[in-house]
Amino acid sequence: MTEPRRIHILNPRLANQIAAGEVVERPASVVKELIENAIDAGSGRIEVELESGGAKLIRVRDDGSGIAEDDLPLALSRHATSKIDSLEDLEGVASLGFRGEALASISSVSRLELVSNAAEDPQAGWRVVAEGREMQPRVTPAPHPRGTSVGVRDLFFNTPARRKFLRTEKTEFGHVEEAFRRLALSRYDIGWTLRHNHKTVHQLRPVSDAAARERRIAALLGSKFIDNALHLDLESGGLRLWGWVGLPTHARAQADQQYFFVNGRVVRDRLVAHAIRQAYRDVLFHGRHPVFVLYLELDPSVVDVNVHPTKHEVRFRDGRLVHDFLFSSLHRALGEARPNDTADATD
Ligand code: ADP
Numbered sequence: 001m002t003e004p005r006r007i008h009i010l011n012p013r014l015a016n017q018i019a020a021g022e023v024v025e026r027p028a029s030v031v032k033e034l035i036e037n038a039i040d041a042g043s044g045r046i047e048v049e050l051e052s053g054g055a056k057l058i059r060v061r062d063d064g065s066g067i068a069e070d071d072l073p074l075a076l077s078r079h080a081t082s083k084i085d086s087l088e089d090l091e092g093v094a095s096l097g098f099r100g101e102a103l104a105s106i107s108s109v110s111r112l113e114l115v116s117n118a119a120e121d122p123q124a125g126w127r128v129v130a131e132g133r134e135m136q137p138r139v140t141p142a143p144h145p146r147g148t149s150v151g152v153r154d155l156f157f158n159t160p161a162r163r164k165f166l167r168t169e170k171t172e173f174g175h176v177e178e179a180f181r182r183l184a185l186s187r188y189d190i191g192w193t194l195r196h197n198h199k200t201v202h203q204l205r206p207v208s209d210a211a212a213r214e215r216r217i218a219a220l221l222g223s224k225f226i227d228n229a230l231h232l233d234l235e236s237g238g239l240r241l242w243g244w245v246g247l248p249t250h251a252r253a254q255a256d257q258q259y260f261f262v263n264g265r266v267v268r269d270r271l272v273a274h275a276i277r278q279a280y281r282d283v284l285f286h287g288r289h290p291v292f293v294l295y296l297e298l299d300p301s302v303v304d305v306n307v308h309p310t311k312h313e314v315r316f317r318d319g320r321l322v323h324d325f326l327f328s329s330l331h332r333a334l335g336e337a338r339p340n341d342t343a344d345a346t347d
Pocket residue numbers: 033037038041062064065066067075076080081082083096097098099100101102103104147148
């Protein structure tokens with residue numbers, strides 16, 4: 001008979017590395033988490049810079065609220081967040097982050113440097129460095145304009161099993177660009193830059209009018225997308241759906257240009273996917289996939305975003321209502337593409 005092994009609490013670094021397994025899969029996941037923090041900080045400009053597909057360096061720089069000196073070590077601690085305080089806050093959460101895990105996880109599997117300034121004085125600012133997560137990060141003065149820069153070097157340097165799963169530079173950069181695309185499509189009012197190996201890949205000015213939004217979409221998804229898309233903006237019962245849906249004739253062999261946002265958050269949801277498929281059902285050839293960039297806006301308290309650590313899934317309080325609203329809105333928008341449908345001819 002074997003003796004039972006004794007139970008002990010995992011040391012914090014190991015606990016963070018285990019948690020990192022859920023949120024930090026590859027450079028693109030780091031980019032997503034850092035950009036989400038920059039958005040939550042109210043930034044007007046976000047710059048992303050990478051070397052070697054992000055395996056060597058990922059840096060995200062913003063002009064947001066910054067982090068106060070006293071809060072800097074906490075920012076890297078697990079379960080430390082400025083975004084929620086209570087269960088009520090969680091239920092109505094409007095920020096992209098709230099779990100307080102990203103920086104702790106990322107810093108446990110990389111060499112992370114965070115420089116931030118929460119003051120107006122551009123000479124103020126503080127730096128905190130964590131290599132594979134020392135428990136007591138040191139804070140030293142470092143000038144930085146108002147805002148935050150986070151640099152992540154040598155991702156997975158201390159977890160060789162995960163480092164081995166990184167693909168080629170090109171593949172990793174492809175995933176990063178896709179993450180960037182989604183986030184840049186989620187906030188037109190923010191100016192964005194993406195640089196790879198010292199070359200500018202995307203430079204997007206903040207925009208507010210519809211024509212400029214379409215230009216941004218063309219820059220990110222190609223002008224073919226926007227030239228073959230219908231614009232819609234419909235509202236009913238506290239729900240609003242707006243954005244662009246591709247004409248059925250512009251459907252693709254792969255479902256690779258489908259962007260759906262719920263309250264500014266990129267979401268992949270079965271109920272949403274089903275409603276869209278139904279709306280396109282009789283106008284699309286079998287095996288083809290529609291393209292769309294769609295924004296659903298609703299009261300944050302009727303949608304639960306705390307379903308999965310990456311927050312790509314949501315749960316609607318009234319799924320049926322959302323499904324029917326999506327279906328009828330899209331069915332109506334696609335009416336022009338459905339000339340023989342007599343049911344639509346009456347409205
Ligand atoms: P979460 O976003 O879930 O709160 P993170 O680990 O991503 O957790 O970040 C921890 C905290 O650090 C945030 O709650 C925020 O207060 C602060 N923070 C992180 N990045 C930034 C940033 N770019 N600007 C301002 N504050 C930031």
